[in-house]
Each structure stands twice: as structure tokens, then as C-alpha cells.
Amino acid sequence: MPSSPEDAPGSADPLESSVLHATDNGVSWITLNRPEAMNAVTWDQRERIVALLARASADPAVRAVVLTATGRGFCAGADLRGAPSTGDRIPGDVARTIRLGAQRLIAAVLDCEKPVIAAVNGTAAGIGAHLAFACDLVLAADSAKFIEVFVRRGLVPDGGGAYLLPRLIGPQRTKELMFFGDALPAAEAERLGLVNRVVPAEELTATARAWSQRLADGPTRALALTKQLVNASLDADRATAFAAEAMAQEINMTTRDAVEGVASFVERRAPKYRGL
Numbered sequence: 001m002p003s004s005p006e007d008a009p010g011s012a013d014p015l016e017s018s019v020l021h022a023t024d025n026g027v028s029w030i031t032l033n034r035p036e037a038m039n040a041v042t043w044d045q046r047e048r049i050v051a052l053l054a055r056a057s058a059d060p061a062v063r064a065v066v067l068t069a070t071g072r073g074f075c076a077g078a079d080l081r082g083a084p085s086t087g088d089r090i091p092g093d094v095a096r097t098i099r100l101g102a103q104r105l106i107a108a109v110l111d112c113e114k115p116v117i118a119a120v121n122g123t124a125a126g127i128g129a130h131l132a133f134a135c136d137l138v139l140a141a142d143s144a145k146f147i148e149v150f151v152r153r154g155l156v157p158d159g160g161g162a163y164l165l166p167r168l169i170g171p172q173r174t175k176e177l178m179f180f181g182d183a184l185p186a187a188e189a190e191r192l193g194l195v196n197r198v199v200p201a202e203e204l205t206a207t208a209r210a211w212s213q214r215l216a217d218g219p220t221r222a223l224a225l226t227k228q229l230v231n232a233s234l235d236a237d238r239a240t241a242f243a244a245e246a247m248a249q250e251i252n253m254t255t256r257d258a259v260e261g262v263a264s265f266v267e268r269r270a271p272k273y274r275g276l
Helices: 014-018 043-058 093-100 102-111 127-133 149-153 161-169 171-180 186-192 201-216 220-233 238-252 256-266
Strands: 019-024 027-032 064-069 073-075 116-120 123-125 137-141 145-147 183-185 197-199
Touching: 014 019, 014 043, 019 043, 027 043, 027 201, 043 064, 043 102, 064 073, 064 201, 073 127, 093 102, 102 127, 116 127, 116 201, 123 127, 127 137, 127 145, 127 161, 137 186, 137 201, 145 186, 149 171, 161 171, 183 186, 186 197, 197 201, 220 238, 220 256
Parallel strands: 027 064, 064 116, 073 123, 116 137, 123 145, 137 197
Antiparallel strands: 019 027, 145 183
């Protein structure tokens, strides 16, 4: 996978070493790199991922994002070491921690203005599973598995799981996964609709590169508006969804890529989108 000198594993900054970042041909690669901890994500790592996603949204040179990891695990859940200490817990502390931590991370993926691909290389558990499911497209190695691990610890799911999963697979399947906490193999996750494509582990990076490059070569603003429409439609009535669709079309027709797309159709040639 792409890497840059400043974010290489030997980087002097431990945080940059634990969340690698590189931009390659318009694709921002964000790579969790704590394989010894199965990439359980710390508070500081969450902050870096959120910042990188916000940077991707604002950077016109970035036109797609890939979120992946090194080692055997994609993300084994939350590692709360390094979280801000508040001393003795008082009512409201837990809810605030969830809002500013797990929920903020998932919202950053959902709200990113560029399409985000999850390339799930191994176990995705708890918030790690929800991090993958929040992405626009999910690729998984055939050895990967997803675990709603919360019930095993006597916990309620967080990180938007009870919001995401019913919208992806319905309430009954969601309850089965969350009530029992059984490991869900990648092939079964694909059958349920949680994963777009399962590939041999050795082909995961190449497939993510191919998919992300297709997105990076596409009409970036149209893709952003499409993402927004689809995500919002899950909570909207028909009138609201239709109004949003019409407005998205209005906005998109002001972009250079829309003009290029129409012109290429009329001229019977392949379009050359610039992301503008």
C-alpha cells in the first residue's frame, strides 16, 4: 500500500507511525498500524483519523479515501488508553466520551465529502466493525471477520452500530449479531449485504487500489452529492428526498465535471473529469 516518508513506520512521531497516511494518484490512504494490538484504536488515533478525513474533504487533490490496516486485524475495537482523564466519574461523562470519541469517528466517515472505501484485512470488532460499515464501499479479505463484541463484555453497542446495521441488513439480523456477538465470516457478511466484495487476502490492496482509482477518476462533486443523498434518504420521507435530489442536481449542474460529462456524451468520447 502507498506510504510517504513522513508517515513511514519508522517516523519519529509515534502517532504518525500508528496511523500512516499517504496520497497516491488522488487517493488518500489511511492505514492503522498497530498490528501488535490488532489495531485497537486509541483516542489519539481517532483524532488523527478524524483530522485526515476532514483534510480529505477540503483538499481538491484528494478524490477518494481508502481506510485499511496492517497485520492480522483491521481494528479490534477501542483502546481507551490515552483518553482524556476526567478524574472521578460523574453523570454525563460516559455519554460525553461516546459522543466525542466513537460517534465522532463514525460521523467523520459518513460526512466525508469524498467516497471512502474500507479494505478490511482481518478482524473488525466493536467500533472496528462499525468503522468499516460506515464506509461507502467495503472490501474484505476472505480471512476477515466482523464481531459485534459488545455483548461479550456486557456493554451496549456504540459508535453508531444500532443506527448503521438496521439500515444495512434490517432489525432482525442486527439483533442476532448484537445479541449473540458471534464472529461473522467475510463471506457471510457479503451475503448479508455488509460487504461489497470478498477477495483473497493477497488481492485486497490491489482491489482497493483499483476501486479507489476508479472513484478518483470520477466526477468528485457528483459522487459527494450522491453519497449525501443516499445517506440522508434513510431518514427522510419521499417529499424530502425528492426535494434534496432536485437541489443536488441543481448544484451539480454548476460543476465543470457535469459540463464535461454532458459534452463527452454529445461528442461520443470518454469524459475527462477533474474533480471540479
